[in-house]
Amino acid sequence: MGLLNILKKMKKDEKEARILMLGLDNAGKTTILKTLSQEDISHIMPTQGFNIKSLVQEGFKLNVWDIGGQKTIRPYWSNYFESSDALVYVIDSSDRRRLEESGQELRELLAEDKLGGIPLLVFANKQDLLQATPADEIAAALDLASISDRTWTIQACSAKDGTGLEDGMQWLIGVINEKA
Amino acid sequence: MNMRDALTGEVMWESGEWDCDLDEMEAQVPREILSCRQVSRELNFSSVEVMTSLRLVQSVIFKGEPLEEWNFHFGFVIPNSTNTWQQTIEAAEEEEMLPAELLSGNVVIETTFLDGDCPIMTQRVRIWYV
Numbered sequence: 001m002g003l004l005n006i007l008k009k010m011k012k013d014e015k016e017a018r019i020l021m022l023g024l025d026n027a028g029k030t031t032i033l034k035t036l037s038q039e040d041i042s043h044i045m046p047t048q049g050f051n052i053k054s055l056v057q058e059g060f061k062l063n064v065w066d067i068g069g070q071k072t073i074r075p076y077w078s079n080y081f082e083s084s085d086a087l088v089y090v091i092d093s094s095d096r097r098r099l100e101e102s103g104q105e106l107r108e109l110l111a112e113d114k115l116g117g118i119p120l121l122v123f124a125n126k127q128d129l130l131q132a133t134p135a136d137e138i139a140a141a142l143d144l145a146s147i148s149d150r151t152w153t154i155q156a157c158s159a160k161d162g163t164g165l166e167d168g169m170q171w172l173i174g175v176i177n178e179k180a
Numbered sequence: 181m182n183m184r185d186a187l188t189g190e191v192m193w194e195s196g197e198w199d200c201d202l203d204e205m206e207a208q209v210p211r212e213i214l215s216c217r218q219v220s221r222e223l224n225f226s227s228v229e230v231m232t233s234l235r236l237v238q239s240v241i242f243k244g245e246p247l248e249e250w251n252f253h254f255g256f257v258i259p260n261s262t263n264t265w266q267q268t269i270e271a272a273e274e275e276e277m278l279p280a281e282l283l284s285g286n287v288v289i290e291t292t293f294l295d296g297d298c299p300i301m302t303q304r305v306r307i308w309y310v
Contacts, residue, residue, distance in 0.1 A: 003268075037220070037268070038189035049226075049261030054252065055268045068261075079256035 003036050003055050003062065003169065016061040017176050018083055022109065023090035024102050025069040028125040031159035032090060033066050036169065041160070046070060050080070062173075064088075074105070081114035085176050088168075090123045093132040093156075103142040110147065119175040120152035121168050128158040151175050181305070183209065186218035186268045195305075204288070204304040211280040211309040214271075222266040223291065231257035233296040236265070241288040242278075280309040 021029050030051055031041050037053070047068035055062045067073065067080055087109065091102050106122075109115055122144065124135035135156035139145070144154060153171055157164030182194040193209040213219060223236075234254040240247045252265060271277070287307040293300040 034189075037184075037186065037266075039184070040189065047262075049258050049263035050254075051264045051266070052252075052254070053266050053268070057270065068258075073258060076256070076258045079258075082255075 003053065003064070016063070017085045017173075019062070019064045019086045019088060019172065019176075020080060020084040020115075021064060021066045021088040021090065022077060022105075023069050023123075024092065024095075024098060024105065025071070025073075026095070027069055027090040027092045027102070028123075028159040029066045029069065029088075029090045032123065032125065032157070032165060033064060035159050035162050036165055048073070077109075078112070078114075081112060084115060084118055085179075086119045086121065086172050087115055088121045088123060088172065090125050091138060092126050093124045093135070093138060094126045094129040096131075096133060099133070099138065099141055106142060110149075117150050119172060119179070120147070120150055121172045122152065122154040123159075123164075123168055124154055124156045125159055127156045127163065128160050181224070182222045183213060184220045184222070185213070185216040186220040187216065192216070198303055204306055206306050206308060208308050208310045211284075214277060214280055214283070214309065215274075217271050218268055219271060220266050220268040222264055224262065224264045225293070226260075226262040227257050228260055229257075230259040231295045235294050237292045237294070239290045241290055242283070243286050283307070284309040 021033070023029055025046060030044050030047050033051060033053055034041050034044065047066065049068060051066040053064045065080055067077055089106050089109070092098070110120070124138045126132050127135070135154050139154045144152060155164050155168035155171065157168060159165065183192050184190060185192055192213045193207060195205070195207060198205065232255070234257045236252045236254065237249065239249045250267065254263070254265070257263065285306065285308050289305045289307065290302065292302040
């Protein structure tokens with residue numbers, strides 16, 4: 001497991017890829033990144049800026065940008081759109097109360113010119129929790145089926161136990177690879 | 181700054197506050213890190229000020245000669261933010277690896293932060309493999 005191992009399967013003619021990871025606060029963006037690297041997730045604090053993971057594999061560079069999701073930080077998201085190759089949008093599936101807010105933020109992102117046409121991976125996170133809404137219901141609530149200007153998928157996952165994370169990233173890197 | 185075995189996520193070395201007045205810091209890193217196949221190096225930094233074009237140049241210097249250099253462009257930095265940059269690198273093949281005895285005390289990691297072309301700070305860490 002791990003991003004570096006996923007990267008090994010890529011073709012090497014594309015020099016660099018930038019993945020932007022966004023979502024509301026407490027969605028689990030940082031935990032996803034840490035779990036993908038087998039790191040301890042017991043002391044994660046709300047991100048007050050960005051966390052970047054850079055991986056280099058035989059000259060190919062992958063940069064994953066995780067930007068804080070708090071309301072005060074969201075106005076700064078647009079500073080990180082430029083030259084992104086893919087968008088990962090993380091949703092706390094157990095937070096029914098804020099599902100509408102999360103969907104609204106996603107719609108605004110999809111309307112951004114700078115993010116136009118790039119592949120979208122939606123992580124329906126926290127599926128380990130009993131009260132989690134299943135991924136297909138989230139897809140319906142957010143009307144993901146109406147997205148027609150890009151390749152997208154929704155992946156059920158648990159950042160806590162790692163379920164679904166590699167599947168999602170593998171899909172995404174595969175799609176970036178095809179485009180290259 | 182910390183360093184991990186990137187395959188297990190285990191922290192091999194960690195250092196908290198950097199003293200910017202010191203010309204050079206020393207780090208005692210367990211020599212086992214040299215046998216890790218993948219190593220990650222993480223920098224954690226905060227900024228009160230907004231920056232529009234932050235970048236970093238990091239060099240690994242062996243006996244005064246730069247061995248490797250990385251450039252990373254962060255771009256925009258949110259005011260009052262705390263940020264991390266973690267870089268995962270694959271180790272050289274074992275036969276190409278210099279022995280710990282030779283490396284220890286002779287390797288310096290130099291990190292310079294710049295906003296555009298304007299240098300903000302440089303930090304040098306001398307590595308001892310123990």
